[in-house]
Amino acid sequence: MPLFAPRNIALLVIVSAPVAIAAQATKGGATPAAAVEEFMRALADSNLTRMGELFGSAKGPVVKTKTKDYQKKIVLMQLFLHGVQAQTLGDVPGKDDMRTVTTQLTSHGCKVTIPVNVVKAREGWLVHDFKLDDAAEVNKPCDTSRRSGNPGQ
Numbered sequence: 001m002p003l004f005a006p007r008n009i010a011l012l013v014i015v016s017a018p019v020a021i022a023a024q025a026t027k028g029g030a031t032p033a034a035a036v037e038e039f040m041r042a043l044a045d046s047n048l049t050r051m052g053e054l055f056g057s058a059k060g061p062v063v064k065t066k067t068k069d070y071q072k073k074i075v076l077m078q079l080f081l082h083g084v085q086a087q088t089l090g091d092v093p094g095k096d097d098m099r100t101v102t103t104q105l106t107s108h109g110c111k112v113t114i115p116v117n118v119v120k121a122r123e124g125w126l127v128h129d130f131k132l133d134d135a136a137e138v139n140k141p142c143d144t145s146r147r148s149g150n151p152g153q
Contacts, residue, residue, distance in 0.1 A: 028054060028061065028124025032099040033088040035118045035125035040086035040103075048074050056126040058097070058119050080136045083107060091118075098128060105135055110142035 029035025035054055042050035051074050052063040062070035085106040094100040094117055101116045116130040 028121055028126045029118070030124060032091045032101050032118040032125050035127055036088050036101045036103055036116050037086065039127045043078050043081055044083070046078060046082065048078060051078065054127055056121060057128060058121050060121050061123060061126055077132060080132055080139070081105070084138055089113070105138040107138045110138050110140070112138040
């Protein structure tokens with residue numbers, strides 16, 4: 001009888017699949033820009049669980065640390081920014097071991113550029129914070145004859 005019979009291989013796959021899925025599910029971004037891009041992709045997909053895995057502090061993602069009212073904050077971000085396209089433009093060192101990723105948000109021809117702070121955690125890079133009020137400006141009416149920015153920018 002072969003050492004790795006088909007039955008043993010199937011058992012190995014079944015036993016290891018949940019571990020692989022759990023490890024992947026809590027992974028942060030590989031780079032500061034990747035964390036922002038993945039977070040915005042999860043936001044666009046209405047994937048609140050993945051948003052919670054990519055949002056957090058140096059202690060870890062909010063789905064693990066159970067930060068107070070994190071679920072409400074995730075839902076509010078998703079509601080304010082659903083349908084918004086995001087493009088990262090670069091990052092610079094921030095304070096307290098953070099990086100600030102300059103991010104351009106676009107919706108219906110309107111563009112807003114915001115700083116998004118990311119932090120390195122054990123799971124990878126996580127979105128730490130951004131000013132939701134500034135980001136929500138992309139959803140306000142704008143003069144689309146201008147190349148970028150909303151009124152008052």
